[in-house]
Amino acid sequence: xxxxxxxxxxLSCVIMKILALHLIxxxxxxxxxxxxxxxxxxxxxxxxxWVVPRSDAPGFPIVTAEIAANRDDSGQFAPVLFITWRQLxxxxxxxxxxxxxxxxxMSTNHSVCIRYIFCNTLLRKNPEQDRxxxxxxxxxxxxxxxxxxxxxxxxxxxxxxxxVITNITVPECIWNPKEKWSVTKCKENGDLVITIEFEPxxxxxxxxxxxxxxxxxxxxVYSTPSVDNKPVLRVNFTLEACRINHCILDLVIQPxxxxxxxxxxxxxxxxxxxxxxxxxxxxxxxxxxLVLLLALMAAAVCIFGCIRFVKNKDSHKxxxxxDSPACAKGKLEWNSIQEPKRVIIIYSLDHPLYKEIxxxxxxxxxxxxxTDITLDLLDATWLSTIGRIQWLDMQRERISKSSDKVxxxxxxxxxxxxxxxxxxxxxxxxEDERSPIGDMLTPALSLIIPDFVHASxxxxxxxxxxxDVCSENDVPAPFNIVVKYKLMKHFEELYFRILDMxxxxxxxxxxIEGIRENDYFCCPSGQGLxxxxxxxxxxxxxxxxxFEMELLDTDDEEEETFLESTFPxxxxxxxxxxxxxxxxxxxxxxxxxxxxxxxxxLKSSIAETAxxxxxxxxxxxxxVYSSDPVLSSFTDINVKGLPATKPVAQxxxxxxxx
Numbered sequence: 201x202x203x204x205x206x207x208x209x210x211l212s213c214v215i216m217k218i219l220a221l222h223l224i225x226x227x228x229x230x231x232x233x234x235x236x237x238x239x240x241x242x243x244x245x246x247x248x249x250w251v252v253p254r255s256d257a258p259g260f261p262i263v264t265a266e267i268a269a270n271r272d273d274s275g276q277f278a279p280v281l282f283i284t285w286r287q288l289x290x291x292x293x294x295x296x297x298x299x300x301x302x303x304x305x306m307s308t309n310h311s312v313c314i315r316y317i318f319c320n321t322l323l324r325k326n327p328e329q330d331r332x333x334x335x336x337x338x339x340x341x342x343x344x345x346x347x348x349x350x351x352x353x354x355x356x357x358x359x360x361x362x363x364v365i366t367n368i369t370v371p372e373c374i375w376n377p378k379e380k381w382s383v384t385k386c387k388e389n390g391d392l393v394i395t396i397e398f399e400p401x402x403x404x405x406x407x408x409x410x411x412x413x414x415x416x417x418x419x420x421v422y423s424t425p426s427v428d429n430k431p432v433l434r435v436n437f438t439l440e441a442c443r444i445n446h447c448i449l450d451l452v453i454q455p456x457x458x459x460x461x462x463x464x465x466x467x468x469x470x471x472x473x474x475x476x477x478x479x480x481x482x483x484x485x486x487x488x489x490l491v492l493l494l495a496l497m498a499a500a501v502c503i504f505g506c507i508r509f510v511k512n513k514d515s516h517k518x519x520x521x522x523d524s525p526a527c528a529k530g531k532l533e534w535n536s537i538q539e540p541k542r543v544i545i546i547y548s549l550d551h552p553l554y555k556e557i558x559x560x561x562x563x564x565x566x567x568x569x570x571t572d573i574t575l576d577l578l579d580a581t582w583l584s585t586i587g588r589i590q591w592l593d594m595q596r597e598r599i600s601k602s603s604d605k606v607x608x609x610x611x612x613x614x615x616x617x618x619x620x621x622x623x624x625x626x627x628x629x630x631e632d633e634r635s636p637i638g639d640m641l642t643p644a645l646s647l648i649i650p651d652f653v654h655a656s657x658x659x660x661x662x663x664x665x666x667x668d669v670c671s672e673n674d675v676p677a678p679f680n681i682v683v684k685y686k687l688m689k690h691f692e693e694l695y696f697r698i699l700d701m702x703x704x705x706x707x708x709x710x711x712i713e714g715i716r717e718n719d720y721f722c723c724p725s726g727q728g729l730x731x732x733x734x735x736x737x738x739x740x741x742x743x744x745x746x747f748e749m750e751l752l753d754t755d756d757e758e759e760e761t762f763l764e765s766t767f768p769x770x771x772x773x774x775x776x777x778x779x780x781x782x783x784x785x786x787x788x789x790x791x792x793x794x795x796x797x798x799x800x801x802l803k804s805s806i807a808e809t810a811x812x813x814x815x816x817x818x819x820x821x822x823x824v825y826s827s828d829p830v831l832s833s834f835t836d837i838n839v840k841g842l843p844a845t846k847p848v849a850q851x852x853x854x855x856x857x858x
Contacts, residue, residue, distance in 0.1 A: 220305060220308060220310050220342070221303060221305040221308075221311070221312055221339065221341060221342075221347070222312065222339075222340050223242065223312055223314070223338045223339060223340070224270060224271075224272050224273060224278075224338045224340060225273060225338075226273050228240075229242075229314075229336075229338060231334065233326075233334075234326070234327050235322070235323065235326050235327050236318055236319075236320060236322055236332070237318070237319040237320050238298075238316050238317065238318055238319065239316075240314065240316060240317075241314070241315040241316075241317055242313075242314055243312075243313060244313075244315075245300055245302060245313035245315060247356060250354050250356055251355060251357075251358050252295075252355045252356070252357070252358065253357075253358055253359075254358060254359045254360065256355070257292070257295065257353075257355055257356060257357035257358075257362065258287075258292040258293060258295045258296040258297075258353040258354075258355075258362075259288050259290060259292040259293075259353065259362065260362040260363070260364055261285040261287055261288070261351055261353055261364060262285060262286045262287075262288070262364075263283065263284070263285045263349070263351045263364045263366055264283070264284050264285075265281060265282070265283045265284075265349050265366045265368050266281075266282050266368070267279055267280070267281065267282070267341070267368070267370055267371065267374045268280055268281075268282040268337060268374070269401075270337050270338075272340055278340050279340070279341050279342075279370055279374050280337050280338065280339055280340055280341060281303060281336075281337070281339040281341055281347065281349065281368070282335070282336075282337045283301060283336045283339075283349060283351070284333065284334070284336075285299065285333070285334055285335075285351050285364075286331045286333045286334075287322070287331060287332040287333075287353075288331070289324040289325050289331055290324075293322050293323075293324055293332075294321060294322070295355070296318065296321075296322055296353055296354070297317070297318055297354050297355060298317040298318050298353075298354035299316045299334060299351065299352070299353055300313065300315045300350075300351070300352045300353075300354055301313070301314045301315075301316075301336055301350070301351055302349075302350040302351075302352075303339050303349050303350075304347065304348045305345060305346075305347055306346040306347065306348060307345060307346065312339060314336065315354070317354075341370045342370060343370050343371065343373075343374075344369075344370060344371075344372055345369070345370050346367065346368070346369045346370075347367070347368050347369075347370070348365060348366070348367050348368075349365070349366040349368065350363045350364070350365055351363065351364045351366075352364070373466065373467055373468075377398035377400075377401070377453055377467050378398065378399045379396060379398040379451070379453065379467070379469065380396070380397045380398070381394060381395065381451065381471055382394070382395045383395075383473055383476045385441075390441050390442075391438055391439060391440055392438070392439045392441050392444075392473065392476055392477075393437070393438050393439075394411065394436070394437045394438075394439065394449075394473070395434065395435070395436050396434070396435045396436075396437070396451065396453075397432055397433065397434045397435075398453055398467075399431065399432055399433075400430065400433055401455060406455070406456040407433065407453060407454065407455055407456060408452075408454045408456055409435045409451075409452070409453050409454075410450075410451075410452040411437050411439075411449050411451060411452075411471075412449065412450040412452065413444070413448075413449045413450065414446050415443055415444055415445055416439075439473075441476075441477055444477055447472065447473050447474035447477055448470055448471070448472055448473075448474070449470070449471040449472075449473060450468060450469075450470065450471070451468065451469045451470070451471050452466065452467070453466070453467040454466045454467070540570050540571060540572045541571050541572065541603070541604070541605070541698050541699060542571070542572040542573075542574060542602070542604040542605075543565065543571055543572070543573055543574070543604065543605050543606075543607050543698060544574040544575075544595050544599065544605070544606045544607070545561075545562065545573065545574070545575050545606075545607045545609060546606060546607070546608045546609070546640075546641065546644045546648070547608075547611070547614070547641065548611050548613030548614045548617060548639075548641045549613070549629060549631035549632050549635055549639075550611050550613040550629060550631065550747065550750060551631060551736065551739075551746065551747075551750055552631060553732070553735055553739055554611060554631075554669065555577070555631060556735070556736075557666065557669070557729070557733055558575070558577070558609065559575075559577065560725070560728045560729040560731075560732045561609075561687075561729055562575055562578065563725045563728065563729075564720070564723075564725040564726055564728070564729045566725075567723070567724075567725040568714060568715060568720075568723055568725055569695060569698075569715060571698060576591070576640045577635075579591070580636060580637055583637055584637065588637065588640060588643055589643060592640070592643055592644055592647055593647065596647050596648070599660055603700060605660055605661070605662055606648065606660055606661050606662065607664060607694075608648075608662065608663050608664070608679065609664055609666075610663060610664070610665040610674045610675045610679070610684075611665065611669075611670045611674050612747045613627070613641070613747070613750075614641060614674060614675075614676060615673070615674045615675070615676060616747075617641050617642055617645070618645060618676035618677075620642075621642065621645060621646070627751065628751065628752040628753075629750050629751065629752065630750050630751075630752060633752065645676075648661065649678055652679070652681065658681070658682055661679075662682075662685065662697055663682050663683070663684050663685070664684065664685040664686070664687050664690070664694060665684070665686065666686075666687045666688075666733060667686040667687070667689065668737050669733060669736045669737050669740060672684060688716075688717050688720050688729075688730075688733075689717045691715055691716070691717070691720065692711070692712055692715055692716050695715055696710070696712075714726075
C-alpha cells in the first residue's frame with residue numbers, strides 16, 4: 201500500500217512540474233557580470249538573516265515583466281516570464297547584497313523563488329557607467345493564467361516593505377506576426393487573389409498558413425519553405441468568387457517547428473472579403489435577411505397583442521387582484537377559503553365630512569379588499585353595552601392573540617389630542633360631542649402608546665393619513681418610528697402590510713389592480729371614497745380655519761353649565777362590578793344602568809367608571825369627561841396595604857345622585 205502511495209506522489213510531482221509553474225534548470229543559471237560576482241540560490245527564500253533595520257536596507261529596484269519564449273529542459277519552446285530589474289544609483293546600493301524574485305501562480309497559489317546573491321559590494325554604476333541591470337527568463341508559465349511577481353532587494357527592511365509587485369496574465373497567443381492582407385480581382389476570370397504578409401517569429405523557420413470557410417472543402421493550406429532569416433513572408437491564395445457564399449474567412453498562421461507551443465503561438469484572425477464579391481449575391485442575402493427579420497417582428501407583435509387582449513379581458517372582473525401591465529409577471533394567488541384579515545381603525549372625529557371619509561374607506565376595504573373592518577361607529581350598540589374602556593381592551597387583547605392589525609388614521613384632531621395628553625390644553629370637538637360614544641381616540645392612545653416601547657409590536661400598527669386633507673405634521677411624535685402611508689397614494693403598500701406579504705420579491709414585483717391611486721375609484725365603493733375626499737378638500741379650501749371652527753371652549757364653568765343643563769335632576773345608580781387582577785393591581789369596571797325617576801328619564805344609557813386599586817397610597821383622584829348624551833368618568837383609587845399575593849374578592853363603587 202505504501203508503495204502505491206509513493207508512486208502516486210511521485211506521479212503528481214511530475215505532473216505538477218510539467219503543467220504548473222516551474223523553472224528551466226538547463227543550462228545552469230548564471231548571474232555574474234563584469235564588476236559583480238554573483239551566485240544563484242533556488243528555492244530557499246527564508247528571511248532568516250536577511251532582515252535589518254530600515255536605515256541599513258537598500259532601496260527598491262525598477263522592475264519590468266513580460267511574456268517571452270524560451271526552450272525548456274526538453275528542448276521545446278515554452279512561454280516564460282522575462283523579468284528585468286535595474287538598481288537605482290543612490291547611496292543605498294552600497295548595502296545591496298542580492299535580489300529575491302518570487303513568482304506566485306494565482307489560481308493554484310503555487311510559487312517559485314530565486315535569489316541572486318552578490319559576493320562583493322556594488323558601485324553606484326556598472327563599468328559602462330550605466331545602472332546595474334539583471335534579468336531572469338527561467339519561469340515557465342501557462343497561457344491564460346495570471347501570475348504575481350515580487351522583486352525585493354536584499355537585505356529586507358524590518359519596517360514596511362520595499363517589494364515591487366507586478367501582476368501579469370499570460371495571453372493565449374504570445375506571438376504577434378504583424379500580418380497584412382490584401383485582395384485583388386483578376387480581370388480575366390473574376391477570381392480573387394488574397395495576399396498575406398507576416399513577420400516570422402525567431403524560434404521557427406517554417407509556417408502553415410490556412411484560410412478556413414464553410415465554402416472551402418478542403419481548406420486552403422500553404423506551407424512555407426525554410427525562412428532563411430527573411431524579415432517578411434508572403435503567401436497568395438486564389439479563390440473562385442462564384443463559389444464564395446460566406447465572405448468572412450478565418451486566417452490561421454501556425455509555426456511548424458514549435459511543438460509544445462502550438463496553441464500558444466497559433467495566430468487567428470477574421471478576414472472580411474465581402475466588398476470584393478459580386479454585388480448580386482450580397483444584395484440577395486441582405487434582402488432575405490430583412491424579410492426574415494420583418495416576419496419575426498410581425499409574429500412577435502401578434503403574440504404580444506394576443507397576450508394583452510387576454511389580460512385586459514380578465515382585468516375587467518371584480519376581483520381583489522389582477523396582473524398589472526406595468527408590473528412584473530408576479531401574480532397574487534387568492535384562497536377563497538382563507539379567513540379574511542381584520543383591521544381595527546383608530547381615528548379622530550374632526551368633522552362630519554371627515555367622518556364620511558372614514559366610513560367610505562371602511563366600505564371600500566370591505567367591498568374591494570375583502571377585509572373585515574372593526575370601527576367604533578359600526579359597533580356602537582355593543583360598545584354602549586360594555587363601555588369604551590372594556591371595548592378597547594377587548595380589541596387590544598384580540599390583536600395580541602391574532603394577526604389582526606391596527607390602522608391609525610392621523611389628522612389635526614389626533615395631533616391636538618395627543619398634545620393635550622402631553623399636558624397642553626384639553627381639546628373638545630363638536631363632532632365628539634354629537635357622537636353617542638364620545639371621544640374614542642384619547643383612551644385608545646392611552647392603551648396603544650405603551651406598545652410602541654417594544655419593537656416587537658410595531659408590525660401590528662400601521663400609521664396613515666389622507667394627504668389631500670391632512671399632512672405628515674398631523675402624525676404624533678411616537679408614531680414617527682414606524683412607516684407612514686399616504687392615502688390613497690400608498691394604499692397598495694398598506695394593503696400588502698395587512699396581508700403580511702412582500703410586494704417586492706426576487707425576480708418579480710407583485711401588484712394589485714383596482715386599489716392604487718390611479719384606479720381605486722373605478723369601482724362604486726372607490727368612487728364614493730374619492731367623492732368624500734374631494735368634498736372635504738373643497739370645504740377646507742373655502743374654510744382654511746376649519747379645525748379651529750370645530751373646537752369647543754374647554755372652560756370649567758361652561759362645562760359645569762353644560763352638565764347641569766343636560767342632566768338637571770338627581771338620580772340613583774345601579775352598579776355592576778367586574779374584576780380583573782394582574783400583579784399588584786386590581787381593575788374593577790363599574791357600569792351604571794339606565795334609571796327612571798318620575799317623569800324624568802336620563803338620556804344617557806351608560807355611565808362608565810373605571811377603578812384601579814393599588815397599594816402604598818391613600819390618594820383619590822377623579823377625572824370626568826362628559827358628553828351628550830353619555831357621561832363617563834375615570835377614577836384612580838390607590839389603597840395602602842393591599843396584599844400583593846391575595847386577590848381582592850370584590851370592590852364596588854356606587855354612583856350617588858348629585
